[in-house]
Amino acid sequence: MPRNEIKIGGFGGQGVILSGYILGRAASIYDSKYATMIQAFGPEARGSACSAQLIISDEPISYPYIVAPNVMVLMSQEAYSKFTPELAPGGILLTEEDLVVTHNLRADVRHFSIPATRIAEELGKRLVLNIVMLGFATALTNLVGRDAARNAVKVSVPKGTEELNFAAFEKGYEYGLQLLKKEPEKILA
Amino acid sequence: MHADPIGVLTGAHFIDGDHACSEGAIAAGCRFVAGYPITPSTEVVERIAERFPFVGGVFIQMEDEIASSIAIQGAVWGGKKAMTVTSGPGFSLMMEHIGLAAMTETPCVFVDVQRAGPSTGLPTMPAQGDMMQARWGSHGDYQIIAIVPNSPQECFDLTVHAFNLSERYRVPVMMMMDECVGHMIERVVIPSADKIEVHNRKVYDGPKESYRAFETGRDLIPSMVKAGDGYRIHVTGLTHDEKGYPDMSVSAQGKLVQRLMDKIRIHADDIVMYKEEDVEGADVVVVSFGITSRTAIPAIEQARAKGLKVGHLRLVVVWPFPEKRIRELAGKVKSIVVPELNMGQIVYEVERCAAGKCNVVSVPHAGGTVHQPKDILAAIEKSLRGT
Incomplete structure (x- = not known):
């Protein structure tokens, strides 16, 4: 697997940083790959734009910043407007269906969306929307394996919430697999 | 001696450089930290404050950096291993007490997670602008040791090493991190305590x-x-x-x-530490340190793809400076290229050692982000013109 650059964007409080962290932890601890995560570090607070930048590769990572992300996971309209111009040609864009309207999308972009907030609400906690998105991203990319992602979720979420988070992960993962069956030609990072 | 297993979180972690530095200090036996939290070093003391109650350590959030840098010296004379943690503005305030530690031969560690200066500068963004300050910042003549990690793993390994060097030579040792390495999250493998070598001061x-x-x-x-x-x-x-x-x-x-x-x-030959790659037979050698050693790699690879013979020497210990090795290399290569996240500091040391024997090219950067590899590549190519 060559160098993959991933940007996860949304607003503060959605668990953007945590989902990036879990993805990186899955890759570097449970999948024997290399991962480097950089947080967009600024005066981000609940409700304002924030992002996590992650590189996952089979080779040691030298340059630590992302240049042209080939995978984007976006959970807010602001993040969509701000970040999609950076997406590499042919890149994969994963969005939260109800929070992001994908207007003027470039033709080369491989786009998938999921109503992650609704799914999270059906599970009883809107908070786990980031883990639904993580399951979705795991199904639609080759970044990390399902087991690695699940292991990383287990050790990264608050004690006592593992089952809820597993359920969220599985919902997102299954939703992703169903989409892939419909459009197998769009596969994969 | 080996590390006390009580403080060692053996295993594979996905943590940032600041946290890895804290774990390195704990593994090395540090049990006293005084600090005045400042971005981008705050996470070091946050983790220390969280972990110290479980290992019998004392953390004090002091009134300022001047107090922090003297409190640690009191702790050392009380028998503890101690460190303080800061960034540029706080490092400036600590200079007086770095001199005191040098003069009284008090073994202690100063962590400086560098951000862009001067003054309060860019609090949340990286730089390597305190490298000369680490060496010369306090008045009078003295020697210190300064170490520059380029990854969270090295923040762990080299913080252990920093304590070991300070204990062996009874000098203040500077851990010269930067915002990028401090906040970067990567895999950090902490070995078992019996695999971590720990040195303690000579006791009378x-x-x-x-x-x-x-x-x-x-x-x-x-x-x-x-x-x-x-x-x-x-x-x-x-x-x-x-x-x-x-x-x-x-x-x-x-x-x-x-x-x-x-x-x-x-003892300089024992203290000096650098890593070389393809230096033998090279026409150009890039001398780098810290985060810049990672941004230099794509530039070096691109230069090699163009057929240039480029080697890489990364300074791990910057002070004392590897004078002998740079002198030797200067006699063999056509040019040395020195990228650094400052307007030119370590390049002067390289020029001094090269003494006109080869072309020395600086790749300065005022900080706030890291170098773009293309700028380092351009300097590599430029350095060969006219040689």
Whole structure:
């Protein structure tokens, strides 16, 4: 697997940083790959734009910043407007269906969306929307394996919430697999 | 000696450089930290504050950096291993006490997670602008050791090493991190305690009447006692004799300062640390350190793809500077390229050692982000023109 650059964007409080962290932890601890995560570090607070930048590769990572992300996971309209111009040609864009309207999308972009907030609400906690998105991203990319992602979720979420988070992960993962069956030609990072 | 297993979180972690630094300090046996939290170093003391209650350590959030940098020295003379943690503006305030630690030969660690300056500058963005300050920031003549990690893993490994060097040579050791390495999250493997080598200061346990606090053998490093052991000791920033008593004579000054310099110089070959890659037969060598050693790699690879013979020498320990090796290389290569996240600091050391024997090209950057590899590539190509 060559160098993959991933940007996860949304607003503060959605668990953007945590989902990036879990993805990186899955890759570097449970999948024997290399991962480097950089947080967009600024005066981000609940409700304002924030992002996590992650590189996952089979080779040691030298340059630590992302240049042209080939995978984007976006959970807010602001993040969509701000970040999609950076997406590499042919890149994969994963969005939260109800929070992001994908207007003027470039033709080369491989786009998938999921109503992650609704799914999270059906599970009883809107908070786990980031883990639904993580399951979705795991199904639609080759970044990390399902087991690695699940292991990383287990050790990264608050004690006592593992089952809820597993359920969220599985919902997102299954939703992703169903989409892939419909459009197998769009596969994969 | 090996690390005390109580403090060692053996296993594979996905943590940032700041947290890895904290874990390195704990593994090395550090049990006292005083600090005045400042971005981008805050996560170091946050983790220390969280972890210390479980390992018997004491963390004090002090009123400022001046107080922090002296509190740690009190702890060291009380028998602890200690460090303080800061960034540029706080590092400036600590200069007086770095001199005191050098003068009183107090082993301690100063962590500086560098951000862009001068003054408060860019608090949340990286730089390597404190490299000369680390060496020369306090007044008078003295020697220190400065180490520059380029990954969270090295923040762990080299913080252990920083404590070991400070204990062995009784000098303040600077961990010169930067915002990028400090906040970058990567895999950090912490070995089991029996695989982590830990050095402790030489301790004097001879008869009380013949104890001379600053008497040394051929290694020029005095043995320590701690307050409360019953030895008569006098520790002062004034020029002092072997007993530690103030001695305002030219001869005492000459003898003491010469030893403070020589105790690092005579051990420099053991302290100096650098990593080389494809340096033999190279026309150009890139000399880099810290985060810049990682941004240089794509540039070096691109230059090689164009057929250029480029080697890489990464400084791990920057002070003392590897003078011998740079002199030697300068006689063999056509040029040396020095990218650094400052307007040109370590390049002057390289120029001094190269002494006109090869072309030396600086790749300065005012900080706030890291170099773009294309700028380093352009400097590599430029350095060969006209040679």
